[in-house]
Amino acid sequence: MLVAFSVAPSGTGRADGSVHDAVAAAVRIVRDSGLPNRTDSMFTTIEGEWDEVFxxxxxxxxxxxxxxxxxxxxxxxxIRPGYVDEIDGKVExxxxxxxGDSYTDD
Structure with missing residues (x-):
């Protein structure tokens, strides 16, 4: 399964509203998990089995x-049982x- 998630604190008391330190703490946990993952400006996507991802x-x-x-x-x-490496496969x-190279299996 692939799960894209975004997590952020509120009520930080920071005047500038920045949450980069909190987001970095979350992304560090994802990367340390060893599961395939990718972070962009809005979401982190992680791939694995239900229990380990959650x-x-x-x-x-x-x-x-x-x-x-x-x-x-x-x-x-x-959630697509039987498929692995979809974090890259879907983009490919x-x-x-x-x-222009048509592909029928999504």
């Missing part, structure tokens, strides 16, 4: 909780399609 998300959320009085968590999951199929 354990990592739980620990990342708990880490962010140390930076504010509340935590916002957004989760989107792609998209790029092939954009290049």
């Amino acid at each position: 354990d990592v998300i739980k620990r990342a959320t708990e880490a962010v909780g140390h930076y504010g009085s509340r935590v916002s968590l957004v989760i989107k999951a792609d 199929r998209l790029e092939r399609e954009l290049a």
